[in-house]
């Protein structure tokens with residue numbers, strides 16, 4: 001083999017860009033089903049009437065260095081299926097990063113959605129996710145992706161290898177707003193307007 005042949009290699013991992021799919025032997029995969037999301041959706045009655053085996057979202061990602069080690073970057077994609085629990089659209093659990101000041105990028109490749117963002121005081125806002133939308137998620141900001149469309153919502157993400165995921169805060173307290181079907185369209189509705197109390 002020539003020197004060139006030894007030094008230049010095909011990368012072991014590839015992206016299928018428009019499908020937001022990762023290919024390669026070191027790709028990690030997770031599937032989140034409805035049954036794992038009981039704490040997250042507002043309507044317990046609607047939730048109870050649905051099949052807990054329903055797939056809500058899939059994540060693929062690469063960890064080129066160990067999780068928790070400072071200095072690296074992780075790269076992955078998420079596909080949130082279309083659907084609702086009652087009037088609430090399918091969504092990710094959402095989390096803060098365990099190391100609070102760690103930021104992240106999301107960019108949408110397919111579908112329609114909303115990215116819910118919340119600071120540590122509970123101030124909540126949303127950005128529209130549409131093909132090509134680029135979302136900078138600052139540190140100390142909880143983030144959740146919601147599929148408001150009729151087709152899968154697919155987006156890429158890049159985050160620091162030591163960020164970690166704090167799911168407990170969101171599982172316990174939720175976000176300050178939910179994305180609900182209102183008058184035939186998705187709307188960001190605050191928990192105050194819903195009459196739900198959030199303790200912080």
Ligand code: PAN
Pocket residue numbers: 059076078092093094095104143144145157159163165
């Ligand atoms: C993303 C998320 C992914 C799934 O890769 O982990 O969209 O959402 P949950 O982790 O909230 O279930 C990310 O934000 N990484 O940090």
Ligand code: ZN
Pocket residue numbers: 095097104143159
């Ligand atoms: Zn994150």
